[in-house]
Amino acid sequence: MSTATQAANQTLIHIEQLNLYYGTYHALKNVNLTIPEKAVTAFIGPSGCGKSTLLRTLNRMNDMIDGTRIEGLVSMGGTDIYSSDVDVETLRKKVGMVFQQPNPFPKSIYDNIAYGPRLHGIKSKSQLDEIVEQSLKQAVLWDEVKDYLKRSAFSLSGGQQQRLCIARALAVNPDVLLMDEATSALDPISTLKIEELVQELKNKYTIVMVTHNMQQAARTSDQTVFFLNGEMVEFDQTETLFSNPSDKRTEDYITGRFG
Amino acid sequence: MSMFEDANRKQISNRRKKDLYLHLLFIAATSIGIIALMALLINIVLDGIGRLNLDLFTNYPSRVAERAGMKSAIVGSIYMVLIMAPISFVLGVGAAIYLEEYAKKNAITRFIQLNISTLAGVPSIVYGILGLTIFVRGLSLDRSLLSGALTMTLLVLPVIIVSAQEAIRAVPRARRDASFALGATKWQTVYGSVLPSSISGILTGVILALSRAIGETAPLVMIGALTFVAFLPSSIMDQFTVMPIQIFNWISRPQVSFHDLAASGIIVMMVMLVLMNISAVILRNKYSKQI
Numbered sequence: 001m002s003t004a005t006q007a008a009n010q011t012l013i014h015i016e017q018l019n020l021y022y023g024t025y026h027a028l029k030n031v032n033l034t035i036p037e038k039a040v041t042a043f044i045g046p047s048g049c050g051k052s053t054l055l056r057t058l059n060r061m062n063d064m065i066d067g068t069r070i071e072g073l074v075s076m077g078g079t080d081i082y083s084s085d086v087d088v089e090t091l092r093k094k095v096g097m098v099f100q101q102p103n104p105f106p107k108s109i110y111d112n113i114a115y116g117p118r119l120h121g122i123k124s125k126s127q128l129d130e131i132v133e134q135s136l137k138q139a140v141l142w143d144e145v146k147d148y149l150k151r152s153a154f155s156l157s158g159g160q161q162q163r164l165c166i167a168r169a170l171a172v173n174p175d176v177l178l179m180d181e182a183t184s185a186l187d188p189i190s191t192l193k194i195e196e197l198v199q200e201l202k203n204k205y206t207i208v209m210v211t212h213n214m215q216q217a218a219r220t221s222d223q224t225v226f227f228l229n230g231e232m233v234e235f236d237q238t239e240t241l242f243s244n245p246s247d248k249r250t251e252d253y254i255t256g257r258f259g
Numbered sequence: 260m261s262m263f264e265d266a267n268r269k270q271i272s273n274r275r276k277k278d279l280y281l282h283l284l285f286i287a288a289t290s291i292g293i294i295a296l297m298a299l300l301i302n303i304v305l306d307g308i309g310r311l312n313l314d315l316f317t318n319y320p321s322r323v324a325e326r327a328g329m330k331s332a333i334v335g336s337i338y339m340v341l342i343m344a345p346i347s348f349v350l351g352v353g354a355a356i357y358l359e360e361y362a363k364k365n366a367i368t369r370f371i372q373l374n375i376s377t378l379a380g381v382p383s384i385v386y387g388i389l390g391l392t393i394f395v396r397g398l399s400l401d402r403s404l405l406s407g408a409l410t411m412t413l414l415v416l417p418v419i420i421v422s423a424q425e426a427i428r429a430v431p432r433a434r435r436d437a438s439f440a441l442g443a444t445k446w447q448t449v450y451g452s453v454l455p456s457s458i459s460g461i462l463t464g465v466i467l468a469l470s471r472a473i474g475e476t477a478p479l480v481m482i483g484a485l486t487f488v489a490f491l492p493s494s495i496m497d498q499f500t501v502m503p504i505q506i507f508n509w510i511s512r513p514q515v516s517f518h519d520l521a522a523s524g525i526i527v528m529m530v531m532l533v534l535m536n537i538s539a540v541i542l543r544n545k546y547s548k549q550i
Contacts, residue, residue: 061436061439061440066363088442089442089444090442091442092439092440092441092442093442096440096441097440099433099436099437099440101433103431103436104437105438105451105452105455105456106434106456107455115438116441116442118451119441119442119443119447119451165437168441169440169441172441172442
């Protein structure tokens, strides 16, 4: 991507009239949304509002849940990601994900990072070494673990494990990084580190985060989307949404009247 | 007036008595099993220790108790496990992976599942009849080592499948998601994430199932394993015998000296079983440390 598009923060993800059903349950109702590239977009809303579901449509993780049905358009860089032209393996390589609980594999720190590149066919040791170092540096974990790469990933603290998971996601060189309440299991200091990391990463990646923590959305995101009962209620610049929401329900939620 | 005076001392002492009686009952329940096992062990060791020498391992069976050994039976048992282990591992773990990871959770899968769980409880003699029909007669494998090993594979498969399924099911959803989210296919996820997380449980199940097979007699009697084998099987199509059959044969002889020989045979077999169970525990500990 050229620097010109970076500066303009063009739309990368385009969602149009998206409906999603789990069996008969209507989880997402007619969602229309555009997500700009190289910026942080936060999804907020009470539990069960569909924000995680929407996040998981972006890398098609919902496909694996039996009985999921989806209508509408989700396009990324102009391509419908639900069309037969897109292999789900390629999509997930381009759209990395970090989960609520740190979920490293029961392997060494090195093998956790190398897992993704190996899936996609990289075998050369020197290339893998390079990727592991680069990814860990990007996740600001390298200095803490560079001497212990052979150690089990479980020997790390929760916050380190989550940064390891971020490094693991970056190792396959994605364009988009999805973060599903990635700090909700962490202590405040680890949370802060990850928030700082997100600010670094948004120069290079498009970041979409789901969060329960409104202060976090306010601190770290450029755009914020508010969901309620499967509907997208409001989408705006974060500053505007928090200081001057246009919908009464958004105002009630961000001022703590419910949720 | 103390703050504890309104306590109903009598009611409390009744509660304590009940606790004590049940405590004693549970100790008794535990002891009966242990005492029976100890009595059995001591009895066997006393009978068998005299004949527990090198001849037992190096001699073939003989009409003369003093010269008889169980070389062919020990080797037969080991060969059988060596043939069984890879076959039952691949089939059992493969079936478990299919049922847990690939199969849709529908009525057919549930039906298969019910059948496998039921098969795990079918008496072993029934597997002998099955083995006789399919392998010995149907495939004309005759009374060979291969027939015996395949019959035993059928016997242990349901146990391996069920225990492997449990181990696979215990792998957290998040481990699979992590792999899928990196663009892995199903098999890559199974191989890279699910199996490393569940291999200790799977191996434990396999080893315990194999040690069960070592002790089984009935199905092999059914398919016609010999009781008197004075040679070592040189191919998988040769006739064979195994330890429990040799022991059974010695015990059914009238002479007391053969009974003592049987007792030494039991000691050898039990040591082998204990070694296998210990290796299962070691494996479990080794891998569970990494998880």
